[in-house]
Amino acid sequence: MAFKLEINNVSLRYKQFEALKDISFMIGKEGIYGLVGRNGAGKTTLLSLIASFVEPSSGTIKIDGENPFENARIMSEVNFIFEADYKEEHDSPLDYFEFQERYRPNFDMPYAKELAAKFKLPLDKSIYKLSDGKQSALNVILGLASRSRITIFDEAYRGMDAPTRELFYKELLNDQERHPRVMILSTHLVSEMEYLFDHVLIIDDGKLLINEPYDEVVSRGVTFTGEDAMVDVLTRELNRIHSEQLGRTKAVMVYGEVSESLLLEAEQSGVEISTVTLQNLFIHLTGEED
Numbered sequence: 001m002a003f004k005l006e007i008n009n010v011s012l013r014y015k016q017f018e019a020l021k022d023i024s025f026m027i028g029k030e031g032i033y034g035l036v037g038r039n040g041a042g043k044t045t046l047l048s049l050i051a052s053f054v055e056p057s058s059g060t061i062k063i064d065g066e067n068p069f070e071n072a073r074i075m076s077e078v079n080f081i082f083e084a085d086y087k088e089e090h091d092s093p094l095d096y097f098e099f100q101e102r103y104r105p106n107f108d109m110p111y112a113k114e115l116a117a118k119f120k121l122p123l124d125k126s127i128y129k130l131s132d133g134k135q136s137a138l139n140v141i142l143g144l145a146s147r148s149r150i151t152i153f154d155e156a157y158r159g160m161d162a163p164t165r166e167l168f169y170k171e172l173l174n175d176q177e178r179h180p181r182v183m184i185l186s187t188h189l190v191s192e193m194e195y196l197f198d199h200v201l202i203i204d205d206g207k208l209l210i211n212e213p214y215d216e217v218v219s220r221g222v223t224f225t226g227e228d229a230m231v232d233v234l235t236r237e238l239n240r241i242h243s244e245q246l247g248r249t250k251a252v253m254v255y256g257e258v259s260e261s262l263l264l265e266a267e268q269s270g271v272e273i274s275t276v277t278l279q280n281l282f283i284h285l286t287g288e289e290d
């Protein structure tokens, strides 16, 4: 059973600056949740609140019905994986695994060692001597092998090269299938990671913009391409988020419900309809244009 996560009217201020503004959402079932936002949108701040590293300035957070702050029962099941500073870390990956085994109720040591072999992570070397990519691999192994009910990866891929990131995504999907839990992945590598997401949360400037299942978000993005005057007429009542023009041909991206009759009208007037990736929706929903 998933731990229910309830965020109610949460704001967070750093002195005068409001980094999160009245955020509310609920996560009630297992799945991979993509938290997407531009630099400085508030992703790490929101995740730090869920992990109880900080308390909200106002609003409430509940995990499994309780305030998670300084709550050992809840916190042993919430795992926040972020880019830690290992410059002075003389312990080895194996020391970390042994510590996690004591502290995390579901930590799977054989699986951690299996992952270490796959990521070619030396188990006995001091962590400060490992490359950035290997330190990131250690982080994601700790996240996966802990099998915490709520596992948060805050841009956990940072030091990894593309093949290593692919390995991480594959292992994440495999382990999620075997041991479903709530995984929250924050990223701006949207095009690379969107296939992983069951659900999407987009934050922009401290506000929650989108909180929907992945399929619903992408089904709401449509591009109309054709003769400019016709495209303008067809999209005039819709939520236009981007447009491009080349000669008389115009492409307009919209976000929202598009009726069957409008789609038919577009087809009959030679206007092409195409789907939009989450990456493109993210760019244009959170961009300054339009």
Ligand SMILES: Nc1ncnc2c1ncn2[C@@H]1O[C@H](COP(=O)(O)OP(=O)(O)OP(=O)(O)O)[C@@H](O)[C@H]1O
Binding pocket: 014, 017, 019, 037, 038, 039, 040, 041, 042, 043, 044, 045, 046, 188
């Ligand atoms: N300790 C702090 N004191 C003051 N302002 C802060 C502090 N931490 C974060 N902020 C500000 O809060 C906002 C949100 O920062 P946050 O790190 O949550 O964004 P992010 O979405 O994770 O960004 P990125 O993708 O660049 O990592 C930013 O404007 C940031 O400058």
